[in-house]
Amino acid sequence: MKPISLFASLIIFFSTxxxxxxxxxxxxxxxxxxxxxxxxxxxxxxxxxxxxxxxxNNTLSRRLEIRxxxxxxxxxxxxxxxMEAIAINNPxxxxxxxxxxxxxxxxxxxxxxxxxxxxxxxxxxSTGDTTILLNDTQLGLIADRAFFNTxxxxxxxxxxxxxxxxxxxxxxxxxxxxLLQTYQRLKPSAERIAAIAKLNKxxxxxxxxxxxxxxxxxxPQSVLVDNPVAEVPEPNNDIDMAPPTLAAIDVExxxxxxxxxxxxxxxxxxxxxxxxTHQPAEAELEPxxxxxxxxxxxxxxxxxxxxxxLTAELLFAQQNxxxxxxxxxxxHIRYPRIAQMRNQKGSVRLSVTITTDGQLRxxxxxxxxxxxxxNEAALDAVERAExxxxxxxxxxxxxxxxxxPITFRLSD
Numbered sequence: 001m002k003p004i005s006l007f008a009s010l011i012i013f014f015s016t017x018x019x020x021x022x023x024x025x026x027x028x029x030x031x032x033x034x035x036x037x038x039x040x041x042x043x044x045x046x047x048x049x050x051x052x053x054x055x056x057n058n059t060l061s062r063r064l065e066i067r068x069x070x071x072x073x074x075x076x077x078x079x080x081x082x083m084e085a086i087a088i089n090n091p092x093x094x095x096x097x098x099x100x101x102x103x104x105x106x107x108x109x110x111x112x113x114x115x116x117x118x119x120x121x122x123x124x125x126s127t128g129d130t131t132i133l134l135n136d137t138q139l140g141l142i143a144d145r146a147f148f149n150t151x152x153x154x155x156x157x158x159x160x161x162x163x164x165x166x167x168x169x170x171x172x173x174x175x176x177x178x179l180l181q182t183y184q185r186l187k188p189s190a191e192r193i194a195a196i197a198k199l200n201k202x203x204x205x206x207x208x209x210x211x212x213x214x215x216x217x218x219x220p221q222s223v224l225v226d227n228p229v230a231e232v233p234e235p236n237n238d239i240d241m242a243p244p245t246l247a248a249i250d251v252e253x254x255x256x257x258x259x260x261x262x263x264x265x266x267x268x269x270x271x272x273x274x275x276x277t278h279q280p281a282e283a284e285l286e287p288x289x290x291x292x293x294x295x296x297x298x299x300x301x302x303x304x305x306x307x308x309x310l311t312a313e314l315l316f317a318q319q320n321x322x323x324x325x326x327x328x329x330x331x332h333i334r335y336p337r338i339a340q341m342r343n344q345k346g347s348v349r350l351s352v353t354i355t356t357d358g359q360l361r362x363x364x365x366x367x368x369x370x371x372x373x374x375n376e377a378a379l380d381a382v383e384r385a386e387x388x389x390x391x392x393x394x395x396x397x398x399x400x401x402x403x404x405p406i407t408f409r410l411s412d
Contacts, residue, residue, distance in 0.1 A: 024048055026055065027171035028179050031161065033366045037069045040183045041155060043169045050172040052156045056149050058128075064121040064151060067186040068113045079109040079310075080318075081161075082154055084403055087319035088326065089157030090150055095319060099312045101147045106310045108132055108139040116188040123148040135188045135196045159405055162347050162367060317394045322402050324389055325352075329404050332384040336373045340410060344371045347407040348378035353399050358388035361399050369408070378406045 026043045044063040049055050055062065066078075083106060087095060095102075113119070120133045128145030131138060160166035188196075329352075339345075346369025353361040363382050368375045382404065391400045 024173065025175060025180075026173060027169035028175050028183055029155075029161075029165040029168035030179060031165065034364075038073060039069055040067045040179070040186065041065070041165070041169065042067070042183065043152075043155070048173040050170045052166075052170060055156060055170070056152060058123075058145055058149065059125050060123075061125055062123045062148065062152070064148075064155070066119040067183060068115055068117040068119075069182070069186065070113075071115050073113045075109040075111055075113050078113065079106045081403065082106075082151070083315065083318065084322055085154035085157075085159070085161065086150060087322055088159045088405075089153040094146070094150060095316075098144070098147055098150045099316055101142050101144050102150070103310050103312050103315055104140060104142060105132065105147075105151070106315065114188075114192060116186050116192065118186070118188060121148070121151060134200070135193045137193075137197045137200050139200060161405070162349060163407060164347070314394070317392055321389075321392055321395060321400075325402050326404065328388060329381060329385045330406075333381040333406060334377055335408055336377050339371060339373045339377070339408065343410060344374060345369075345407075345409045346371055346374050347405070348375055350378060350382060350404045350406070351401060352382055352404055353401045354386075354388045354391070355399055356391045356397055358386070358390045360386040360388070366403070374408050377408070378404075381406065 024045055024047065026045050026048055029041045031038045031041060042063075042065040043055065044065065045055055046061045047054075083102065086102065090098075109119075118135055120131075122131045122133070123129075124131070128143065130142045130144070130148045130151075132140050132142075155161070156166050156169055336344075347367070348365065348369050349367040351364045351366050353363070355361055360382065363379060365375065365379070391397075
């Protein structure tokens with residue numbers, strides 16, 4: 001019994017050590033939509049770093065975490081936003097290799113998340129496994145060493161939710177006190193924990209009695225039928241899925257600093273731009289006029305539709321189309337001349353809805369910069385980009401909504 005006890009003790013010890021290894025809080029980022037707090041994202045690692053490349057080191061124990069602030073938030077909408085960010089922050093060959101894993105991950109996120117919910121994505125460097133938990137209940141496990149970084153790049157890659165969002169996660173442990181306090185207070189109730197555990201309780205194998213047609217006996221035979229699992233078709237990997245770039249920004253030449261352009265193909269030590277922004281910095285604020293921006297009618301972004309099982313084919317089609325839409329939009333971006341002269345820079349994130357034939361249905365500003373000229377320039381780019389490429393038939397015959405992250409940056 002002693003060898004068995006020792007073995008069990010070693011398992012507990014190493015599991016505990018691995019959990020503690022990723023317990024260092026590297027950074028917290030607040031996600032906003034329409035100036036409303038949605039959730040706090042966190043990156044934990046066994047070593048603190050302000051360098052994205054260092055945090056992508058697969059020998060480190062790391063954890064991604066989302067703590068919900070909003071009273072109610074669509075898990076489907078969250079997963080779609082994450083899938084969009086994955087598509088534009090990972091090279092095409094990684095997207096092809098990780099398609100099946102992304103489908104598994106996306107289908108774990110169902111229903112609605114409530115205030116206090118904690119979604120954790122843990123990476124174990126000893127096994128290469130990524131474990132997904134909601135309120136300490138395991139939703140699933142993906143045994144692929146490359147998958148965790150596929151998710152992480154969506155947050156700290158070249159086109160993150162916003163430059164501020166990314167920088168906040170790369171804070172190397174320097175966390176604002178008020179945000180840290182809010183993060184620490186966000187916890188699910190005991191009832192919510194129990195409800196999630198019950199919903200995700202593993203289903204037993206179902207024993208069914210069926211009659212086999214071609215048998216020598218007329219007696220029914222018992223067979224074990226596993227719980228049905230949706231078949232995942234092979235993705236069409238012939239399409240080039242290279243992430244979009246802001247290299248197509250058409251800038252009016254002036255005798256001052258010229259806008260710097262970065263492509264999102266690799267991660268460097270330099271600040272990564274093309275994105276959106278969260279809260280305005282406490283710097284000089286240019287007065288923003290009352291909604292004089294030419295916006296089309298808005299829509300309710302909260303996803304109330306039933307959860308649809310995502311397949312590899314559907315995911316690949318969504319990612320390819322989103323990449324096409326971004327490239328199309330980026331061609332129409334104009335960096336306002338007066339904004340360049342005044343050294344104004346910032347990020348804007350828009351939600352755009354188009355009809356099946358590519359006509360602009362609505363545009364909403366999810367997050368804006370502190371400069372009205374940049375906000376208007378982003379909206380103008382979307383207006384000029386109409387008509388958009390039509391929605392592919394495989395994505396259905398409904399209006400299509402996608403996110404456009406735009407960053408205006410001047411070279412140093």
